[in-house]
Amino acid sequence: MTNETAAALIARSNRLGSDPKNTNYAGGNTSAKGTDVDPVTGEPVELLWVKGSGGDLGTLTESGLAVLRLDRMRALVDVYPGLDREDEMVAAFDYALHGKGGAAPSIDTAMHGLVDAAHVDHLHPDSGIAIATAADGEELTRKIFGDTVVWVPWRRPGFQLGLDIAAIKDANPQAIGCILGGHGITAWGDTSEESEANSLQIIAAAEAYIAEHGRPDPFGTVLSGYEPLEPSERSAKAAALAATIRGLVSTDRPQVGHFSDAPEVLDFLAASEHPRLAALGTSCPDHFLRTKVKPLVLDLPADASIEDSIARLHELHEAYRTDYAAYYEAYATPESPAMRGADPAIVLIPGVGMFSYGANKQTARVAGEFYRNAINVMRGAEALSTYSPISDEEKFRIEYWALEEAKLQRMPKPKPLATRIALVTGAASGIGKAIATRLAAEGACVVIADLDLEKAQAAAAEIGSTDVAVGVQANVVDEGQVQASVDAALLAFGGLDIVVNNAGLSLSKSLLETTVADWDLQHNVMAKGSFLVSRAAARALIDQKLGGDIIYISSKNSVFAGPNNIAYSATKADQAHQVRLLAAELGEHGVKVNGINPDGVVRGSGIFAGGWGAKRAAVYGVPEEELGAYYAQRTLLKREVLPENVANAVFVLCSSDLSHTTGLHIPVDAGVAAAFLR
Template identity: 75%
Template sequence: MSSPEVAALLARSHELGADPRNTNYAGGNASAKAEAADPVTGRPVPLMWVKGSGGDLGTLTEAGLAVLRLDRLRSLAGVYPGADREDEMVGAFDYCLHGKGGAAPSIDTAMHGLVDAAHIDHLHPDAGIALATAADGEALTKECFGNRVAWVPWRRPGFQLGLDIAAVKRENPAAIGVILGGHGITAWGATSEECKANSLHIIRTAEDFIARRGKSEPFGPVLDGYAALPEDERRRRAAALAPLLRGLASADRPQVGHFDDSGEVLDFLARERHPHLAALGTSCPDHFLRTKVRPLVLDLPPTASFDEVADRLRELHAAYRDDYRAYYERFATPDSPPMRGADPAIVLVPGVGMFSFGKDKQTARVAGEFYRNAINVMRGAEALSRYQPIDESEKFRIEYWALEEAKLARMPAPRPLATRVALVTGAASGIGKATARRLSAEGACVVVADVNAPDAEELAGELGGPDRAVAVAVDVTDEEQIAAAFRSAALAFGGVDLVVNNAGLSISKPLLETTVRDWDLQHDVMARGSFLVSREAARLMTEQGMGGDIVYIASKNAVFAGPDNVAYGATKADQAHQVRLLAAELGAHGIRVNGVNPDGVVRGSGIFAGGWAAQRAAVYGVEEDKLGEFYAQRTILKREVLPEHVAAAVFALVGGDLSHTTGLHVPVDAGVAAAFLR
């Protein structure tokens, strides 16, 4: 059971972390100190609980806390070799752990242990960083807080910064905290409640100071012609640009995208000073580690044509890569980690919004949120004075810090479909649902496309919500609905890499009873629908320039002539040949097209539940609830085919091991000799 100190620390962390005005996602840390019984001696020992590396205050659990012996941690000051070798102290934290130690200690552990206070918060509030990055931040801090909050000049986080803050606290007994130049705030208290109150006092006082003393238009006037486009036009332009930008941002490694057209972003991009301020880059380490030192900014107004914008973005991307490479070479030393990639994490398009990129949707979204924080910081600093972030050399020391590299190395290996975006039609039931679940489990972001919107929404929620899956209502016979679905995918994740043509239905009738409507309906949904979906997918994938996969869920009926099944069999044969035709045509763009030919999938199937089971059971003269067993018994392996088996075949085709395979149909029928491919 948690101690009272741990329970109070978690409660304080959750309250502070729940409000983005206080700190950003996964930013900052909090700690508590108290005595506890040593399980070996039974005697009380001083302990410190502190948020571990990589955790988030708003969602912190006890498992996310590092637990250290405070007496041992403070004894490290006696063997500290100096600022030039302070990184060595991080390894020494392992010798201070209590028991199994909990989470890995972060670089800020020294600050929490060395400062003489029972409870400490280190946060990255926009208002606090605005003071910290103002050109005359020290004087403004004095004006804002008097002797209640002290100023600590910029220093990279680490052991020496902990010693500096500890000294400032000793020398300023009236202080409740400090502003850390270029970085954020630290506050303390004798109790958890007092610490929280002091943190909030610093943040709210800084907010009020900026509002009261700051000028009204810190970013300058609105530039002529740079106002935001109307919402519909803006989002259509964004959806059109997203695949292009995602392809550019993935030059070194594949990325997932996120789009933000919030008011604060659009206002910043409409203002006169945005090019200058954006070029200065972000300052707080938590910001630029996720956003890179600066964004790519389009220097054309919203009135420019799409082709003009696209051409200019390509030019700017090439220049950005050259500049980033020069930045790396300017500051790298022989022991610096290799350059991780020269593509932008943030792209700003005036009148449209911000595109952010990362290894997954959450990382991309958080990068965008951090840049919004940076905009707020710039606004506050410019309102009071002049925005002056830390030097590029210092940014490089953090971005390519050996400790940061070690932190990245501790990350789990990505799943096979990480960074890939899949759009599955007919995804709310049966084979489509199983496929969406499998692709999501393997790391893909999934667009759950189905004519049944409520069921699609339910599945998207089950798969993890907006960072993992989104639902789109789409009738695959409708060109505009298909185009809208791909626009939604582009806005949600930056583009699409993998399409599964699964939407379908079936009507089982003899030839003479098959109506034109029966024929047209099945061909419209499957043959025409998969053609329309593939055409839109190819358009987007070609613009994206990252290759891709299109998989058709065809059927053994594409090659097997079953009874009373002319319309369904014919449309499945159409789909099967689309696979071959499109594989031949799209291969030049790196787009692979393959198919899966299942036998009848009865259990969990939307088609069979909709009447097809009863019709086929009547044709074969078996009871409807025995149809799956009947199908199994006519196969070589005597096994029933389930939706999960088809989903497994889809993954086999797109998971990476069959990278040189296209134009293939994979039978998933437990062995139907009459359907063997020849």
């Protein structure tokens, strides 16, 4: 059973964390002090419940709390070795833990344990950070709050900062909280309700002061030619640049992307001061740990051509990497972790929007959200004063902090297809859905393209959130819709790595019964459709320069001559040869092209459910419900082929185990001798 004090803390945390004006995702921490029964002595024991490392206030649960004995935690003051060795105190927190389970204590635990208040909130509100990063933040704090909120000069989070805030609280009994220079806010109270109210009071007062006293154009005047493009133009240009940008930012390691054309991003990039402000970088440690010290900004107007933009992005990326390496060399010590990569995490395109990147979609999306926070912070600071973030040296101390490195090392090993982005056609049901599900389970981001948008979106929702899968409408015979589905992948996840040509249909008819319309329909969907999808995808794969996989779901019928199936089998043979042709053409770009030849997949198949199963059953003289078993009995292994069997083969072709395989067709037919490849 959850302790009442802990339950109230969780409820308060969820309320504060659910509103982005209070704190960013996974940012800040909250705590409560109270008593519980020690199961060893049966006596009451004073405890500190505090949000642990890596959690999020908005979604905090009991398992996300670290629980410490307050007497042991406060006793650490007597053994504190000083600033030069304060990182040791995080390991020391483990010796003050109460019970087992729960989250690991964060570096901010000292702030919560040492401050003499029953409830403490540490948050990263945009309005509070605006004051914290203003050049005259200390004076502004006095103007806005009088003596109820105290200024604390920048200090890296840690044990000493906890001591500092505790001393300020003791010296200012009238205070409800403080502004932490370059960082955020901390508030406290005797009750959970009072602490929450004090936090909200500080945030609201800062917001109101900025609104009343801030100048109307904090980012300067509008730059001619840098105004936002129309929405359709923005999307088109973003899609046209996405693959190139993703390839650049994946120079050190593959990244997943997120695109945003939020109004605050477009307004910032249209203003004259954006180059100066962007170069200063972000300030709050939570921000720049996600966004890096500064973004890459394209210094061309919104109407610059795609060709000019790409050429300039290559130049700017090279300069960014050189600059980042110089930043690392300037501040690294022999004890510093190795440089983690010199590519930007944020790329800003005037008139278009922002691309943000990370090891997965959620990380990329959150990085973008944090840069939007940073823009709001810069707006507030510039409205009242001058934006003055912490120095690059201090940023480096945070970015390459041994404790941050330890946190990264604790992260679970990535799944086999992590950072890869897949587009699967005809994926709302049957084989395509099984393929999309398997790829997502192995770590890929998936775009489900289907003729039926509602079913595509439903299938995506079954797989996971929009950080994992999205559904789009695509009639593969329509060149425009095909390009739109590829663009959707580029905008949803930043790029494209895997393309599965699965969309198909079949009409079971003899030669004399097959009409020209029957022939054209099947060739349009499968032969022409695969060509259109592969061509649109290949453009992105080539621009991206990261290689990739194109996979055709062909059929054993591409090599097996069965009765009453001329149009279907002929178009499958067309697809099979497209595999060979594209493997030969795209190999120089590192793109592998392979095919899979299934036998008839009855269960879960959209084709069979559409009437083709009944017709094939009639051809073979068996009841339709026994068609799967009939197919199984004609195979060498006597096994029915299921959608999941095809999905397994797709995964293997995309995995690193077959990194040197292209132009191959894999039979997934349980052994049909007549379909053996020769």
